[in-house]
Amino acid sequence: MRRRWLAGLGLVAAALCGPAAADGFDIAVSASAANAEHVRAYGVIGGWTHPAPLWQGRRWRLALRHELELAVWQVPRARDLLEVGYSPVFVLTPVHGGTGAVFYVEGAIGMALLSHTRVSPRRELSTAYQFSDMLGLGWRWGADGQAALGLRIRHVSNADIKRPNPGMNFAQLVYRRRF
Secondary structure: OHHHHHHHHHHHHHHOOHHHHOOOEEEEEEEEEEOOOOOEEEEEEEEEEOOOOOEEOOOEEEEEEEEEEEEEEEOOOOOOEEEEEEEEEEEEEEOOOOOOOEEEEEEEEEEEEEOOOEOOOOOEOOOOEEEEEEEEEEEEEOOOOOEEEEEEEEEEEOOOOOOOOOOEEEEEEEEEEEO
């Protein structure tokens, strides 16, 4: 168990080296509700976006964000658990002249490491290592999109690395502020 946590912390430390070349660092807070076992999750997300877009057309732009998340899952009928995760997030926004409010669509396939796997007396995730898939919509506003509010649908599962693979789906609200 200790090796998994050390590997996860090493991943977090390596990913933190990326903000030096980024277009600002931001902090987000998140609140999530799962579709099973009345699990709620509350987290803090540190993120940064590459200054150059991955692709830009005449109307749309695709950017790459990196997000590191630390979350606590409140589990009513079992011990609460801790999640450490990393996700490369692809963000699609319209290209427009000037600054102002803009709508965005985002998606990611990330990874998460959980402190343990039991989420109820009847339900256990098979592995502490999980994949974290996400699709979201949001609104960014302020000077150069300094603040954002988004709604995400997130699926956490181990991609059948080990069975059973019950997985969990979350609805997640995220507020982000760039510094």
